[in-house]
Amino acid sequence: MQDRWNAAAAPGADDPLGQCVYGSRLLGAEPSLVLHGGGNTSAKSTVEDVVGEPTEVLYVKGSGWDLATIEREGFTALRLDRLRALLRLERLSDERMMNELRCARLDARAPDPSVESLLHALLPYPAVQHSHADALIALTNQPDGAGLVRKVFADDVVVVPYVMPGFDLARLCAVAFPREAGPHTLGLVLLNHGLFTFGASTEEAYRRHVELIGRAERFLAGHPRAWTPDDRRHTANAQPPPPFHAVELARLRREISDVAGAPMVVSRHDNPTVRAFLSRPDLASLATRGPLTPDHVIRTKRLPLLGRDVAGYARQYEEYFAAHRERRGSTLTMLDAAPRVVLDPELGMLSVGRRAADADIATDIYAHTIEVIELAERVGSYRALPAADLFDVEYWELEHAKLRRAPQAGPFVGEVALVTGAASGIGRACAAALRSRGAAVIGLDVNPAVSDTGSGPDYLGLRADVTDADAVEAAVHSGVERFGGIDIVVAAAGIFPASQPIAELDAGEWRRTMAVNADAIASLLSLVHPLLALAPRGGRVVVVASKNVPAPGPGAAAYSASKAAVTQLARVAALEWAADRIRVNMVHPDAVFDTGLWTEDLLQERAARYRLTVEEYKRRNLLRVDVTSARVGELVATLCDDPFAATTGAQVPVDGGNERVI
Ligand code: ZN
Numbered sequence: 001m002q003d004r005w006n007a008a009a010a011p012g013a014d015d016p017l018g019q020c021v022y023g024s025r026l027l028g029a030e031p032s033l034v035l036h037g038g039g040n041t042s043a044k045s046t047v048e049d050v051v052g053e054p055t056e057v058l059y060v061k062g063s064g065w066d067l068a069t070i071e072r073e074g075f076t077a078l079r080l081d082r083l084r085a086l087l088r089l090e091r092l093s094d095e096r097m098m099n100e101l102r103c104a105r106l107d108a109r110a111p112d113p114s115v116e117s118l119l120h121a122l123l124p125y126p127a128v129q130h131s132h133a134d135a136l137i138a139l140t141n142q143p144d145g146a147g148l149v150r151k152v153f154a155d156d157v158v159v160v161p162y163v164m165p166g167f168d169l170a171r172l173c174a175v176a177f178p179r180e181a182g183p184h185t186l187g188l189v190l191l192n193h194g195l196f197t198f199g200a201s202t203e204e205a206y207r208r209h210v211e212l213i214g215r216a217e218r219f220l221a222g223h224p225r226a227w228t229p230d231d232r233r234h235t236a237n238a239q240p241p242p243p244f245h246a247v248e249l250a251r252l253r254r255e256i257s258d259v260a261g262a263p264m265v266v267s268r269h270d271n272p273t274v275r276a277f278l279s280r281p282d283l284a285s286l287a288t289r290g291p292l293t294p295d296h297v298i299r300t301k302r303l304p305l306l307g308r309d310v311a312g313y314a315r316q317y318e319e320y321f322a323a324h325r326e327r328r329g330s331t332l333t334m335l336d337a338a339p340r341v342v343l344d345p346e347l348g349m350l351s352v353g354r355r356a357a358d359a360d361i362a363t364d365i366y367a368h369t370i371e372v373i374e375l376a377e378r379v380g381s382y383r384a385l386p387a388a389d390l391f392d393v394e395y396w397e398l399e400h401a402k403l404r405r406a407p408q409a410g411p412f413v414g415e416v417a418l419v420t421g422a423a424s425g426i427g428r429a430c431a432a433a434l435r436s437r438g439a440a441v442i443g444l445d446v447n448p449a450v451s452d453t454g455s456g457p458d459y460l461g462l463r464a465d466v467t468d469a470d471a472v473e474a475a476v477h478s479g480v481e482r483f484g485g486i487d488i489v490v491a492a493a494g495i496f497p498a499s500q501p502i503a504e505l506d507a508g509e510w511r512r513t514m515a516v517n518a519d520a521i522a523s524l525l526s527l528v529h530p531l532l533a534l535a536p537r538g539g540r541v542v543v544v545a546s547k548n549v550p551a552p553g554p555g556a557a558a559y560s561a562s563k564a565a566v567t568q569l570a571r572v573a574a575l576e577w578a579a580d581r582i583r584v585n586m587v588h589p590d591a592v593f594d595t596g597l598w599t600e601d602l603l604q605e606r607a608a609r610y611r612l613t614v615e616e617y618k619r620r621n622l623l624r625v626d627v628t629s630a631r632v633g634e635l636v637a638t639l640c641d642d643p644f645a646a647t648t649g650a651q652v653p654v655d656g657g658n659e660r661v662i
Contacts, residue, residue: 001133001213004029005206013201016043017059020127021072023202024061027131027209028068035368036361038132038295039067039194042120043202044080049106056080058121062111076110083121087174092167094398115398118170122177123188125198127205132194134368135216137292138375140191143383149189152219153212158185162192162385164294164392187212192385193293219379226377227276244268244347246477250485250534252342255310256352257536260338263414264536265440265458266484267359269367270348277370278345287343290384292372294393296365299358302390304366305339308347313339324391332395341366354414356440356457356483410438411641415537416483418476418528420466420520421493423447425595426544429633430490435459437637439488442479444472446493466493466520473527480531487535488640489528491521491566492544496598499555499605510558517562522569529577538581540640543570544632547590547653551660555609567651574649583648585639589632590655593618621656 004026011018020043027033027041040061049055057077061067065074082104086092092100094115101113114120120128139148149159158180163169169190177188186208188196197208253266280286288303302320305313314337321334340362342350349366353359376382384390417434421427422443431441431453440458443450444466451461460482464471480486495516497509521543532539545567552560567586574584593603607617619626635654638644653661 001030001033001135001210001217003207003210005203005210010203013203016045016126016201017072017075019043019202020059020075021070023127023129023206024067024070026206027129028066028070031364031368032134032371033131033209033213034067035132035365036299037066038293040114040116040120040130041067041202042075042117042128044126047077047106055106057106058083058117060113060117060120062113064111074111076113077106078104078113078117078121079106080121083118087118087122087170089167090171094166094396097167098398115166116170118167119165119173119196122170122174123196123198125205126200127202128196128198129202129205129209130194130196131209131213132293132295133213133216134292134372134375135213135220136189136195137192138220138372138382139216139379140189140193141292141372141376141383142380144380145191145383148379149191152215153187153189155182156184157187157189157195157212159189159191162190162389164389164396165193166398192389220375223378226374227280244270244481246480247530247534249347249350249480250531252308252310252344252347252350253484254534254536255308256338256342257414259310259314260336260352262336262354262536263487264338264352264354264484265356265359265414265416266342267351267353267356267363268348268481268484269351269363273367273370274349278343278348283343286373286377286382289373289382290387290390291365292369292384294385294390296369297390297394299340299362300365300369301340302387302394303339304341304343306343308342308344310339313337320387320391324388324395327388328392328395335394350484352484355438360457410436412488412637413438415487415535416440416442416479416485417488417490417640418442418444418479418486419490419492420444420524421491421544422453422461423450425492426589426592426629426632426636427490427492428453429629430492430542430544430636431459431633433630433633433637434488434490434640437641440483442475442483442486444475444493466524467515469523469527472520472524476527476531485534486528486531487537487539489524489532489539489541490544490636491524491541492636493520494544494563496556496559496602498602499609500557501555502557505557513558514562514565517559518565518569521566525569525573529580529582532577532582533580535582538583539577541570541573541582541584542636542639543567543584543586544636545570545586545588545651547588547655547658547661549588549651550653551658571649578648583644585644585647585649586651587632587635587639588651588653588655588661589627590653590658591618591621592627592629592632594629619656621658622662623656625656627654627656 010022024041042060058080059075062076163172197205199205257264317337325332340352351359351362373382417439419431422431423445431443435441443453443461444464446465448463462475464475546563548560549564549567570584570586603614607614632654
């Protein structure tokens with residue numbers, strides 16, 4: 001662990017909360033210390049309350065804040081005397097404890113305090129730091145974890161056996177800590193959980209964290225690696241990863257989604273570390289020992305799926321649930337039985353989540369799991385908690401509160417849409433409309449600006465010319481690798497050549513228009529059909545055609561013919577693919593002027609052709625409305641949604657009403 005404390009940047013001791021924020025961010029900066037919500041910090045201080053009474057408070061990390069980015073308002077001030085009174089109780093349910101913690105806030109609008117607040121309160125030091133450091137977990141997750149901890153830290157720490165976080169753990173520490181701690185004590189080790197350090201200031205607590213984690217790291221480094229990514233002993237018979245088959249990955253995603261009862265994002269990862277782990281002869285043993293810390297179960301489940309037998313995994317999960325529910329004697333409802341991590345010799349490591357962000361968290365956690373197992377195997381034998389303890393956290397109401405905070409809204413959550421022409425205009429608007437409904441989007445465009453169409457984990461922008469079949473295939477492959485499949489295809493890429501009477505038709509222009517507007521869509525549909533057929537909720541295609549199909553315009557022969565061709569193509573697809581539960585519909589936009597197709601010159605030329613001003617030309621529809629890209633995007637997304645579940649082969653105009661068509 002690197003000592004990142006910078007005295008010049010850190011707030012002084014006269015600002016205990018400011019220093020705590022600073023120190024929290026230092027812990028948060030190292031994923032090997034705190035991963036996705038593991039770890040928290042606090043500072044004690046005295047403030048004047050609203051009636052001017054000096055009040056001792058615990059500033060403790062609030063739920064939903066990440067240590068790496070936490071601010072002052074991420075800390076909740078709790079009345080310390082109230083917390084100390086609670087610690088005198090023999091028993092307190094989690095629900096009551098959370099209620100009491102909320103009631104002990106100085107500010108009712110402050111976030112829910114950490115479930116570990118009472119533990120912070122009982123430690124008699126002004127500042128406390130807590131992490132789930134990899135190096136410490138490698139020592140504690142062992143048959144003789146306590147022995148190894150003693151060997152490394154001697155009497156400098158108090159060691160407490162594993163107890164589920166919450167009131168019982170705080171109670172246990174409230175008894176054990178005063179009994180065992182002395183002036184030499186630097187920290188508190190919770191087996192199979194993590195490390196607390198403390199001091200007169202956050203600076204001291206942080207320095208003790210650096211000191212203790214450093215000792216654990218040096219101890220581990222003094223032992224030979226259990227394996228390395230290029231370890232010939234284990235990779236000698238492992239060939240370089242075969243190129244994976246997108247349809248096989250989509251089929252696995254379909255099975256996982258069916259078991260989960262909802263579409264899931266599946267993300268594939270293959271790198272030397274993963275491959276070395278997957279190639280180990282003892283993989284089946286190592287990978288089925290359980291997670292690093294129990295809070296990981298809500299992200300990764302207790303065990304990964306080895307291979308592809310999703311149904312077998314689900315059966316085992318149901319048995320595990322049935323066995324432990326009986327022990328708990330409660331009326332728990334089973335969570336979905338689908339895996340969150342898959343280790344497959346051919347596909348590599350797959351992570352699963354309702355959204356791409358959830359799959360990414362599972363990826364991070366499992367990448368650390370592989371690393372910590374390796375560290376643990378250097379000095380002994382990796383061992384996780386018994387299934388019963390993990391089950392109790394998996395079905396712990398307070399852990400599920402964390403998941404509920406993540407946005408899950410939208411009809412397309414867990415689904416994946418491929419949008420061509422996504423860099424601008426209608427394609428870009430379709431990508432936005434689909435994402436706003438929860439879909440992950442793969443945007444394709446020949447324009448490199450496609451990478452700016454979206455940001456965040458649920459968007460992947462890829463540069464590809466739709467007329468280059470190899471480039472499109474490579475892009476689809478990358479998209480499936482990122483999200484696991486394709487549920488929705490929106491063919492929006494198109495060109496609108498300069499006006500040209502048939503008598504002067506340029507053959508090259510004609511062919512180029514047909515290539516982009518018709519041929520490319522035929523070859524794209526052919527490519528994605530097997531993926532769409534595996535979509536958990538049924539595949540959907542929307543082809544962005546044109547008003548020119550029912551009402552062609554003079555001078556636009558190539559454009560009108562290409563859009564008519566693609567309309568017929570889509571109608572045939574609707575006929576052929578209905579049996580595969582794939583709906584194919586078309587939209588016929590007209591006069592959408594905020595797209596890449598329309599330049600000021602073109603507008604003037606078109607307006608002149610109809611003897612109109614540009615303004616008249618723009619609103620020459622029956623309703624006299626502006627037809628914007630956003631409006632077309634909303635229609636396209638709605639066509640993919642449930643209100644149109646019984647509609648295929650439809651051609652929907654979005655043109656403000658056109659007397660030549662009506
Ligand atoms: Zn913890």
